[in-house]
Amino acid sequence: MTQTFLTDAEVDELVGAYEAGATLRGLARQFHIHRLTAAAHLARRGVTVRRAGLNSAQAKEAARLYEAGWTLVQLGRRFEVDAQTVRRTIARQGVAIRPGGRPRRRDKRGSSAA
Structure with missing residues (x-):
């Protein structure tokens, strides 16, 4: 930079x-x-920096969107926070976090391609 x-x-x-x-x-x-x-x-300048995070309404929306298929990175961009902030927030709400990495590709029959 x-x-x-x-x-x-x-x-x-x-x-x-x-x-x-x-x-x-x-x-x-x-x-x-x-x-x-x-x-x-x-x-x-003596300004207190706010703690980054999601408020209650944002946390609920993030959880809903994540369960609808959004990625943590997409949610982080939407709410202007780090993806790990989203991860911690929705995990505290009991949302199961998907395994990391790229989603597995599916062949035309719908089975996973290796």
């Missing part, structure tokens, strides 16, 4: 956006910086 320096005005904008509800990932994309750099700017 190319190093990007933010001006004081850009850091002010970053802080304002975060305080208005933007996520670290969203800020990182917006300002072309790493999310940890965004967090460091906030810390230097």
